Amino acid sequence: MRSVLVTGGTGYVGGRLIPRLLSSGHRVRAMARSPQRLSCRPWGRHERLEIVPGDALDRDSFVRAAQGCGVAYYLIHSMNAHKGRFADADRTAAENMVAAARENQLSRIVYLGGLGDQNHEALSRHLKSRHEVERILSGGSVPVTILRAAMILGAGSASFEMLRYLVDRLPLMITPRWVKTPCQPISIGNVLDYLEGCLNAPATAGETFDIGGPDVLTYRDLIQIYAREAGLRRRMIIPVPVLTPWLSAKWVHLVTPIPSSIAQPLAEGLSIPVVCQDNRIRELVPIRLTDTRQAIGRALDRVRQAQVETCWFDGGGSLPPEWTTCGDADYAGGTVLGGAHRIVVEGEAETVWRTVEAIGGDNGWYFAQQLWRLRGMMDRLVGGPGLRRGRRQPQTLRVGDGLDFWRVIAVEPPHRLLLLAEMKAPGDALLEFLIDPQGPGRVSLKMVSRFLPRGLLGMLYWYVLLPTHQWLFEGMLRAVAQKTGLPVYRGPEKDTIDTSFECQL
Missing domain, CATH: 3.30.530.20 (START domain)
Structure with missing residues (x-):
């Protein structure tokens, strides 16, 4: 059995997918710029896990990391708005993934992208970059399964932590107009269900799917649901037209642990509807969907119990000089x-x-x-x-x-x-x-x-x-x-x- 290659294993999703695959009996090869970050995890010395050094921006190291693998999970994406050339980096990394897959004759690439109409006039730069990565991966010779998700709800995710700190600390919120925008959040558990489930569903190869939870809500709804689950009073929300994503990011930076460099692409992505238009994945990979209230409740329980497996900042930071x-x-x-x-x-x-x-x-x-x-x-x-x-x-x-x-x-x-x-x-x-x-x-x-x-x-x-x-x-x-x-x-x-x-x- 050929190994499953996981890129972005130090990140929020990758750090949870690897132990899930191992527990299901898969052999996993995890590529990381800093292998020490993975080897110290509770599963870091698993007998079916191989950790290899590799940089998505270095084609040769990427090709070496993929040798002998069958399927590759591509979970790499820059969220740092301060890196002015993030789109170039995303483009280069995706091209290197295509080359590594072609030269090692991989059977499939599975990519986790973002929801949002690529033709929408207000599409953020980061969502545009995610769609560009989709096109680059799909343009190669290896079939690609693309899963598009909106807001991921789980303890430690950037979206959930931003929601948690804002609602916990602000009984009165002056918000941008996007608080009325519809979204379809999904629990981290269901994201992992779909990522793993695709391995056992050959029909998903070469296809693009929207993945989301059972609820379509506005961000105003999310705020109030969180407040109820956290035992807080109903929050007063006043939308105003003058708060731009840049101003919103600066405010989030001051109130929450999320830096403005990450808050800005998150805020930009909230301005357009992110709702599933295609639910075929539910037939090909049948799973039990977690509703928003349950997802938030579970995430809060994890935080209170200090049982947070991965966090939004795990994959961040530069390598030591x-x-x-x-x-x-x-x-x-x-x-x-x-x-x-x-x-x-x-x-x-x-x-x-x-x-x-x-x-x-x-x-x-x-x-x-x-x-x-x-x-x-x-x-x-x-x-x-x-x-x-x-x-x-x-x-x-x-x-x-x-x-x-x-x-x-x-x-x-x-x-x-x-x-x-x-x-x-x-x-x-x-x-x-x-x-x-x-x-x-x-x-x-x-x-x-x-x-x-x-x-x-x-x-x-x-x-x-x-x-x-x-x-x-x-x-x-x-x-x-x-x-x-x-x-x-x-x-x-x-x-x-x-x-x-x-x-x-």
Whole structure:
């Protein structure tokens, strides 16, 4: 049996499709730019899973990743409005998928696209790009199954999180006119049902299908349904004609964890009807559809139980810069600046690790929380993620997780946690926690910061904030020790740092 290739496996849908396919007995090959983000998942070492490095924009690596596969799931799409050439990137990636499928004689490509009349005058740039990807994939020699979905309802999806935060925080909403636009949302579970079901339905090859839940609603209806399911009072909604998608995105950016770069394409897509016009898929892949109320209720239960398998920000973030993986600051064009502090406590490494791994999100940063909030607000105002993104799960971390305005790039329990800053700053920054035994019954916790400045502004940023960072690190070490309940043997104190550290990832 040939493997099923899944692209976009670190994303919201792909990260849920892979374990679904594995549990159904399929052999899966997952392509990712950062394989570590997949190998650390609960299913990352499954005997029928093969994780391979590959970049959708690199044709050769794409072709290699598809070797020996039968069907490919194409789940790649850019949602970042700040990337001015996202359509070019989508076009290139789709062309590479066609080449990889042709050269490896794949039997089929399954693509998850977006609903919306491609001839509608108000069609957003991102929906236009999705339709262009459909045309490119369909123009190849390998049959394509295209599934078009509107709003996906599920814990952690960008659409659901935007809805959740807006309704939770705003009893009165001044909304754009698109609040009256009809839509046909679909639960993430049903999306996965259709994606998997297509494998066992040969008649879906070479066809395009609309997929949606059983309800056709307006966004006003969605808001009120969410409010009822969340136990909130009915929301007051006042539509006005002056709120453009750009203004809406900025407002969403300030009120919710969704950045304006993602909120803008979401808002643009809400201005046109997204309702299924073709329901043939229901006969070819018969499934039990989840209605909107059930989908929202299940998503809320997942959030409350901290059982969110994937989040909208999982597939985001840049790969770590070269110097962070191999310490080659000269190649990166500068000198790495750094500082380190250490505290020694009497206890076990596992006890300290549990406190370190739980840092951030609702748990806070243990010290000077108001200062962290201020930094998050400043970052949010200039377009960064700020602290609202939080964390996927309150107690455990995995590679690729967003953690407030950091990205987890290494997790080695119970000894090492490495974070890459995604906040707006004039340089690249790392924050590392190192836990090492110091003889019988003692353990050292070391915090290390490394910074590669960009130009003079970056140098000024580092040295102006250096005293604050030193005070902050010492306070955080004391707070971690206090939270563990372990006695302090020595410190906190300054420690040495090797800014030319070798490859560790």
